[in-house]
Amino acid sequence: TNSLTMAWRLYKNLSEEQQRYEKQLIFEHPAFVKLCQQLLRDARRMTRGDLVFSLHALVSLGVPQNTLLIQTLVRVCQASKLNQLDNRCISVLATTLAGMDKDKNVSALQAGLQLLVEQRISSIRDIFILQNLMKCLGKDAPVFLKKKLEMAVLREIDGLTFPNALRMFLALAAMNYCSLPILNPCSKKIQENVHDVPFRQLIFILEVCHTLQYRNVKLFSALADYVNSTAYLWDKRQIILFLSACETLGFQPTELLDIFAEKVTEDPDFLNLKNLLTVLRVYSRLNHVPRVQKHLFFETLHSCLNKCLPQISSTELLKAVYSLGILGYLPQRALDELLQKDSKDELILPDDLKEQNTMMLRCVKTCMELDSPSFTKPAFVLTENLSSLVSLNLRKAQEALIELLGDKNMFLQNVRLPYRYHIDFEIRMDSDRKKVLPITATDDHPDSRVQRLAFLFAPVSAFCLGTTHPQGKLAMKKRHLNKLGYHVILIQNKKFQEMKNEDAVEFLKRKIYSEDVFSFPEATVQDNN
Secondary structure, three states: OHHHHHHHHHHHOOOHHHHHHHHHHHHHOHHHHHHHHHHHHHHHHOOHHHHHHHHHHHHHHOOOOOOHHHHHHHHHHHHOOHHHOOHHHHHHHHHHHHOOOOOHHHHHHHHHHHHHHHHHHHHOOOHHHHHHHHHHHOOOOOHHHHHHHHHHHHHOHHHOOHHHHHHHHHHHHHHOOOOHHHHHHHHHHHHHOHHHOOHHHHHHHHHHHHHHOOOOHHHHHHHHHHHHHOHHHOOHHHHHHHHHHHHHHOOOOHHHHHHHHHHHHHOHHHOOHHHHHHHHHHHHHOOOOOOOOHHHHHHHHHHHHHHHOOOOOHHHHHHHHHHHHHOOOOOHHHHHHHHHHHHOOOOOOOHHHHHHHHHHHHHHHHHHHHOOOOOOOOOOOOOEEOOOOOOHHHHHHHHHHHHHHOOHHHOEEEEEOHHHOEEEEEEEEOOOOOOEEOHHHHHHOOOOOOEEEEEEEEOHHHEOOOOOOEOHHHHHHHHHHHHOOEEEEEEEHHHHHHOOHHHHHHHHHHHHHOHHHHOOOOOOOHHHO
């Protein structure tokens, strides 16, 4: 056992390349073969501790799981009295099993270990051991056991160290268990020591937060500020990985996105096709247009896309053009090629991708029409009132509008517009924006001076995390409704539902009569065309 453990300790400190070479030498060494044979013979006579540490060393060294030696050690552990193991041995065995594939013997041993943990959990005071048990038991552990482990960790949370905070994220991810009482203090500890977090761990933290659906804006901001302040140290590809992880969470690190845009315009040669598609996806979903040199940034991306055209697949081309279209940019050469492929039916895909591709292509064609410099606001927009009924999550808004405006005839609901757009409510006002007009009166006598307001009650997920900044698709919809002559009022429905009735009425009143509503936003980047 000591020989195997020492071999593992030396081995794990080597580089990946050295490990491959040393592993071959170890496995081919005559003494190693004899050692394994002796271990196979003596397995049933070994102490429980020696048995567990030998199994751990062999698995860590990469001895195949389906060998007679590994299977024998697993069966002996299973057949022996597991309750004779001390807490440290339990932790080592848990770590070993977490790194093994599930088979009949491993599953049986894991089940026995789970029963032992249930009995022992109240006596385990070492947070490191608790983390190992959480990783071993994994997402298949029963909920009551996850809660017991949570309570055991919380007993020791006051002594939490920074390395333990990082490991705790991994342990909770392994269990697929979002425990806010554990995650919040761990996040605080990470924020306090953010300058000590290795880059790979930064990405890992964000990925775990996505897995656990844990949204902590303060944590994400601290990580983004750190990367932003040390951006000169990181390779551009590393920053792309970080931004991609932020995009998955719907989090917009504004300053970092601006700094990275400058790096792209200064040196775009690093943007191969894969990186280009990631950058386009990130900026479009987060609806981020750089504050400085925005035209140069998009022209640079456009140029990189043109260089990739000979090697790009139909689906990748569609994704690239769609991403730029969301931001209001029309890459003419790529568009021409995309439409050529569409006319030849080269964009037809298997059923699992067909719906998504159809949606993206429809959006691209809508952008081509509405974002074109030649498009002029129509004097009249044909609308269709789909139904007098509204969904439950819009009932409160409907009642507030009736109370505010006095009559159902003062607004439309469930309105369908051209280009497959839909708005929740529409009201119309006089040219001075002082008075709300009845819908029937404006329908009977259309007047181009009538101001149209479109209410969009969107879910929180349609906005960047912790902000009222709309994500790409919602921002595109707002831009296109503006083009059709609407003044758009975006409302986070969750926050609106939390308001008292009188506050909801007052909120809508402020929105309707606010001067800000009637100032059209500045054009995005479409004027480059």
